[in-house]
Amino acid sequence: xxxxxxxxxxxxxxxxxxxxxxxxxxxxxxxxxxxxxxxxxxxxxxxxxxxxxxxxxxxxxxxxxxxxxxxxxxxxxxxxxxxxxxxxxxxxxxxx
Numbered sequence: 609x610x611x612x613x614x615x616x617x618x619x620x621x622x623x624x625x626x627x628x629x630x631x632x633x634x635x636x637x638x639x640x641x642x643x644x645x646x647x648x649x650x651x652x653x654x655x656x657x658x659x660x661x662x663x664x665x666x667x668x669x670x671x672x673x674x675x676x677x678x679x680x681x682x683x684x685x686x687x688x689x690x691x692x693x694x695x696x697x698x699x700x701x702x703x704x
Contacts, residue, residue, distance in 0.1 A: 611656070614649045615647075615649040616646065616647065616648050618647075620642065623641045625640060638677055641679065641681075643681075643682045644684070646685050647687075648688075654687060657685055665683070
């Protein structure tokens with residue numbers, strides 16, 4: 609898609625109910641929410657960055673598997689390096 613970032617940094621966080629991993633019936637054994645924060649240093653508009661990210665999410669097999677498991681994914685795209693953006697986001701409990 610022609611996007612050549614100078615730099616990209618990613619961070620991710622997730623929530624999980626450990627009861628599901630322990631085999632307790634009725635509790636899903638996989639993650640409940642995923643948040644990805646991407647810092648991209650590139651000479652493109654925010655709209656163009658979002659366009660490329662949307663296309664990637666549409667074609668990514670891992671993204672499809674996670675969504676098919678009914679996991680909520682939130683992606684935050686930010687222009688610039690993490691030190692320049694200085695945003696801190698926490699996952700909010702969207703229990704299923």
